[in-house]
Amino acid sequence: MEKAAMEKALLEIRNLRATVDGKEILKGLNLTVMPGEVHAIMGPNGSGKSTLAHILSGREGYEITGGEILYCGKNLQDLKAEERAREGIFLAFQYPVEIPGVNNMYFLRTAVNAIRAHRGEPELDAMDFLSFAKAKMEKLGMNKNLTSRSVNEGFSGGEKKRNEVFQMSVLEPKLAILDETDSGLDIDALKTVAEGVNALRAPDRSFLVITHYQRLLDYIVPDKVHVLAGGQIVKSGDKSLALELEERGYVWVGNEKVETGEGRAQG
Amino acid sequence: MKIMTHDKLEELTKKEYKYGFHTDIESDSFGKGLTEDTIRLISEKKKEPEFLLEWRLRAFEHWKTLSEPTWQYVKFKPVDYQDIVYYSAPKSQKDGPKSLDEVDPELRKMFDKLGISLHEQQRLSGVAVDAVVDSVSVATTFKEKLADVGVIFCSFSEAVKHHPELIKKYLGTVVPYTDNFFAALNSAVFSDGSFVYIPKGVRCPMELSTYFRINAAETGQFERTLIVAEEGSYVSYLEGCTAPMRDENQLHAAVVELVALDRAEIKYSTVQNWYPGDENGKGGIYNFVTKRGKCKGFASKISWTQVETGSAITWKYPSVILQGDNSVGEFYSVALTNNCQQADTGTKMIHLGKNTRSTILSKGISAGRGQNAYRGLVKIQKNATGARNYTQCDSLLLGDKCGAHTFPYIEAKNKTAKVEHEATTSKISDAQIFYCKQRGISEEDAVSMIVNGFCKDVFQKLPMEFAVEAQALLGVSLEGAVG
Numbered sequence: 001m002e003k004a005a006m007e008k009a010l011l012e013i014r015n016l017r018a019t020v021d022g023k024e025i026l027k028g029l030n031l032t033v034m035p036g037e038v039h040a041i042m043g044p045n046g047s048g049k050s051t052l053a054h055i056l057s058g059r060e061g062y063e064i065t066g067g068e069i070l071y072c073g074k075n076l077q078d079l080k081a082e083e084r085a086r087e088g089i090f091l092a093f094q095y096p097v098e099i100p101g102v103n104n105m106y107f108l109r110t111a112v113n114a115i116r117a118h119r120g121e122p123e124l125d126a127m128d129f130l131s132f133a134k135a136k137m138e139k140l141g142m143n144k145n146l147t148s149r150s151v152n153e154g155f156s157g158g159e160k161k162r163n164e165v166f167q168m169s170v171l172e173p174k175l176a177i178l179d180e181t182d183s184g185l186d187i188d189a190l191k192t193v194a195e196g197v198n199a200l201r202a203p204d205r206s207f208l209v210i211t212h213y214q215r216l217l218d219y220i221v222p223d224k225v226h227v228l229a230g231g232q233i234v235k236s237g238d239k240s241l242a243l244e245l246e247e248r249g250y251v252w253v254g255n256e257k258v259e260t261g262e263g264r265a266q267g
Numbered sequence: 268m269k270i271m272t273h274d275k276l277e278e279l280t281k282k283e284y285k286y287g288f289h290t291d292i293e294s295d296s297f298g299k300g301l302t303e304d305t306i307r308l309i310s311e312k313k314k315e316p317e318f319l320l321e322w323r324l325r326a327f328e329h330w331k332t333l334s335e336p337t338w339q340y341v342k343f344k345p346v347d348y349q350d351i352v353y354y355s356a357p358k359s360q361k362d363g364p365k366s367l368d369e370v371d372p373e374l375r376k377m378f379d380k381l382g383i384s385l386h387e388q389q390r391l392s393g394v395a396v397d398a399v400v401d402s403v404s405v406a407t408t409f410k411e412k413l414a415d416v417g418v419i420f421c422s423f424s425e426a427v428k429h430h431p432e433l434i435k436k437y438l439g440t441v442v443p444y445t446d447n448f449f450a451a452l453n454s455a456v457f458s459d460g461s462f463v464y465i466p467k468g469v470r471c472p473m474e475l476s477t478y479f480r481i482n483a484a485e486t487g488q489f490e491r492t493l494i495v496a497e498e499g500s501y502v503s504y505l506e507g508c509t510a511p512m513r514d515e516n517q518l519h520a521a522v523v524e525l526v527a528l529d530r531a532e533i534k535y536s537t538v539q540n541w542y543p544g545d546e547n548g549k550g551g552i553y554n555f556v557t558k559r560g561k562c563k564g565f566a567s568k569i570s571w572t573q574v575e576t577g578s579a580i581t582w583k584y585p586s587v588i589l590q591g592d593n594s595v596g597e598f599y600s601v602a603l604t605n606n607c608q609q610a611d612t613g614t615k616m617i618h619l620g621k622n623t624r625s626t627i628l629s630k631g632i633s634a635g636r637g638q639n640a641y642r643g644l645v646k647i648q649k650n651a652t653g654a655r656n657y658t659q660c661d662s663l664l665l666g667d668k669c670g671a672h673t674f675p676y677i678e679a680k681n682k683t684a685k686v687e688h689e690a691t692t693s694k695i696s697d698a699q700i701f702y703c704k705q706r707g708i709s710e711e712d713a714v715s716m717i718v719n720g721f722c723k724d725v726f727q728k729l730p731m732e733f734a735v736e737a738q739a740l741l742g743v744s745l746e747g748a749v750g
Contacts, residue, residue: 057705060697085707097702101720110716111706118707150720167706 010035010072010175010206011056017066018055025051027231028067033175036203040217040242041210043228044250049210050094052228053179056208057091058084071175085111086118088174092164092181099151104163105133107151108170115171136169140196158189165196176200177208182216194219214246227253297354303327306455309354313424313458316431319438326444326454333448340640340672341580341609343553346518353456353489409473418502419464420475423491426462433464437495441524441561441588449520450557453489457522460490465500465531474730476505492523496531498564503534503730519578521556529564529591534572536729537585538737541577546635548607551579558585559615562594562623570597571614572728574737579608584642586615589623589651596625599725601737604637604669613643613674618651618684627658630722633669640672647684655685662692663721665714 011033018026025048033039043049055062056069058081069076071089079087099107113123124132130147137146142162152160161181168176178197182190197207197220209220217225217239225242227235227250235241235253245253297305306327310320335345413420419430427434444454461477477492496502519541525533535558544551554577560569571585581604587596598614616625631639645656662671677686695717703713719726719738726734 059701059705081701081704082707082709085705091705093702093705095698097696097698099699099702099717099720101723102716107703107706107716110712111703111708114707114709114712171706 008034009070010037011208012070013067014070015067016055016064016069018051019063019065020051020061024065025062025231026055029228029232031226031233033206033208035174035206036201037224038201038207038209038220038222040220040222040225040239041208041228041233042212042214042225042242042245045212047228048231049212049228050179053091053094053177053208053210056084056175056177057081057089082114083118085171086115090168090171090173090176092161092168092176092178094179094181094183096152096155096160096164098153098155100153102151103147104149104151105130105147108133108167111167112170133170137166139199140166140169141192142166157184158186158192161185161189161193162196165193165200169196169200172205174204175206175208177210179210180212181209182211182213190216191219214242217242229253297352299352300349301351301353301456305353309456309458312354313427315427318431318435319427322439322444323455326451327456329445330448330451330455333451335448339582339611340638340642340674341582341611343580343609346553348452351518354458413472416469416472417466418469418471419462421462423457423460423462423493426493430462430464433495434462434493437493437524437526439524441526441559442522442557447557449555450522453491453520453522453557457489457491460492460521462492463494463502463504465494465496465502467497468499469497470500471502474503474505476507478507488517488519488521490521492521493526494524494533494535495526496528496533496567498529498531500528501532501534504536505730506535506537507540517551518553519556521558523556523558523585525560525569527560527562527564527567527569527594530566531564532568532570533560534570535560535585537571537573537575538729539573539575539577539581542579543577543606543608544579546606548579551608552577554578554581554583556583558583559588560586560596561588562591562596562620564591564594566593566595567591568595568597570595570599570728572597572599572725573601573612574722574725574729575600575602575610575612578610581608581610581612584613584615586617587625588617588619589625589654590619591623592620593622594620595623597728598625598627598629599728600629601632601722601725602630602639602641603632604634604639606635606637608635609638611640611642613641615644616646616656618645618647618654618656620651622653623651624654625656627656627660628724629658629660630725631660631662631671632665632718632721633662633671634665636668638670638672640674642674642676644676644678645686645688646677647679647681647686649680651681652683654681654683656687658686658688660688660690661721662690663718664692664694665718 009032013029013031016026016029017024029052041049041052051062055064058079064077076084109124109126109129112129116123137144140162146163152163155163164181181193185193194216209216209222211217222239225237225239226233227245229250297308303324306323307320310323410420439454442450444451463475465471494502494504525535527533539554541552541554542550558571562569569587573585575581581602585598589596596616600612602610602612604610613629614627616627618625625645627643629641631641633639639662641660643658645658647654658675660673660675664671671692673690675688677688679686695714699717700710700713703716704710726737729737
């Protein structure tokens, strides 16, 4: 079992330790994601969830002090942020960034063409891209005026998150990381975003869904649920774990961690 | 928000100036220095009428009483006005080319290198070009086609020869030689430039364009442009400029005068890319220019759009005097300073007539150790009932060694005036760069994209061909600065 996982895993994180400004945030984190799987990472505030998302996507400002991250068998640390993106890692941001004056479609076409160039494919011209993107927009039920607006500028919270899912659908990543995509969304927006994500589920695409609440997992049903606390995965299980967490709160895993912490550190 | 690291910025802003070559053209120059004799000689060379020589001499007398202004927010070594060559002309052009075929092949090659075709194939792009090298105009394209509709587009010297009555009527009426130190100097020694006359009711059928090139060493360029738009006419005029890379500073002191009569509209666009000096601030052009338009007629309109990426020092305030009732003045500007460049630029909107309106949109970008100042004056005079102005002034900083400064002046003498001023200063954030990179976009492309986005509102005002050039230029000027 272990051996098979190593051969085929899309993402394999081994005993990862990382610091920010000298403070250790991740303290020996282990995680294996197989192609096509949806993993939910849950945990209390400050447990290191967003740090994990940022480290995987190559944001500067984090120092990896131990362990390794293998993506498609390659050492992820050797790749710059833009190279990771071109290799199929996508981060749906918790706070999507506004870029005034830069047209949303122009931005996305630049991204698509950077990725295509990386794969040795010809560039898409503006017309081809537009028809390709418009088909995706319709599928996601996106507002058409998105094509004429600047990247995230003046978007509502829901529009921003939907725009992230739209970008994801256009960029067709192998590993999609959703960083608290549910935060700040009302139930209708949450449903739309979840439907968008579900439509993208595919045998060759894996998801890492980072969330504080179980609510999102009613709509995006995960294959595995992990609880991140104190910089480690302290508990893993199937979707029922999320429900149990909802009922008992993070204090429960906090206590659990004290009991099981010793044993885990060796794993 | 954190901003990008120094190394990255430096790497990105170090970009070479690609127009820095020098062409070997034999030139006919005067020695250095400025006296009354220099002015008489220039006038004689150009076989000018008496009135013009007298005007030049009056300007020179006045100039001698002035001293260089010091209020601008730039620092530079004083200019030695006796150490400048005031007249230099490509030799083979002594009597001016009769047709494009007579243009010196070396000169043509130079313009080809600059990407400017002097051939009539230019027709395809629908732009008529007047090319000015050092002190003289070397070629004007499409003259005949324009003449068919009565448009006069020629070098200033030709205009003096063939249309002295128009020159006499309008020269110095918008920028008198008493206006300022550099305008007085220009009035005394100007050697050539462009002249445009659009007759009543004519919409100029193509974009008109002047391309300025300083080629000779130790030479100042003092050109003069005069555009007159008669009642109900329209013209769009483009101006571009480059210079070779030289270690010494070269002075460019031009004057541009625009006159718009009843319901006439003049749109004047500039992409200025004079040599900015090297990364340590050695060499480069001193661009001390006086540009002003007069909305003389009822409901006339003058619009300035400028993209300033070159010059060691840029010091110019394209302005509009809103004299006619209901007239409109606009100023759209992108000014970029990188390395050791300094810019003090902005506009003056002088509201004299009733219901006059003006819009100012200024985008300043500073990178490297560049210093960028916006200086603007909005003046509403006593009789300008119902006058309105809207000013927006945005600065973008790339790195932490550069500076952005804003000096807005507002003088309202009429109680009905409505004047609005908005200003912002921002930096490209790490978050924006990371967002782009996470989508697969390189850092350099990300910076270029963000900067272009910042300038979008101004670029939209440029004619199509120029907008593309301006975007490319901005990318080039920033290479090694940001992304």
